[in-house]
Amino acid sequence: MAKWFNVGKIVNTHGIKGEVRVISRTDFPEERYKVGNKLYLFLPNEAQPIELTVKSHRTHKNFDLLVFEGYENINLVEKFRDGILKVPESQLKELEEDEFYFHEIIGCLVKTTQGEVIGKITEILTPGANDVWVVKGENGKDILIPYIHDVVKEVDVQEKMVLIEPMEGLLS
Known part of the structure; x- marks a missing residue:
């Protein structure tokens, strides 16, 4: 059974071009939300996570704003609201001495x-x-x-x- 780690929660959409507003829960947002990275979206009523690839990332106020490849329209990402973004344990990197997750x-x-x-x-x-x-x-x-x-x-x-x-x- 794979172990998953929470990196953020999608709380809303932002604009009409598929951007989602994320409350980040990751220790390394600049790394987790890097263009090309894979994140997994867990939705409340879905059995399987949705694999997403980061297309763009920026910060706005206290939020991280993300766009995912293939989801560049508000109508495609509305259903993502309240979803939890996670990464598998295999994506955790080795940390330096005196650094901890x-x-x-x-x-x-x-x-x-x-x-x-x-x-x-x-x-x-x-x-x-x-x-x-x-x-x-x-x-x-x-x-x-x-x-x-x-x-x-x-x-x-x-x-x-x-x-x-x-x-x-x-x-x-």
Whole structure:
């Protein structure tokens, strides 16, 4: 059974030339939406995914706008609304050291180097210079952990464990 990874959701059409508006869920939009790349569209009431080839990509506001080969008309893409774009596991590339896919990090247990359990990573924010990992604390509050070497000391995606050395004030 193939493993699929969500890269975006088609939320609407854009214009009349077959462009679709996508809320991106991928770590690498510039790579995933590159012209010629294959994406697979999963629709709510369809058994099989539709294989699509990216014809064009651009960003507009907070959306990625895509056109697919053979679907250059609004009438052909209206049915794509609410569909989920995915890629098979075989399309995931090897990452550099200290780089991780979001799905590898989300769900990891976070502990301090002193052994104190902080909570589990529930979300990853990408505000700019570095990612920020949102940890649901033991008390139910969200704790924001910057993914920088001064704070994150060890990441073990096999064991779903992250060790941090909290900076002063980070956990208060």
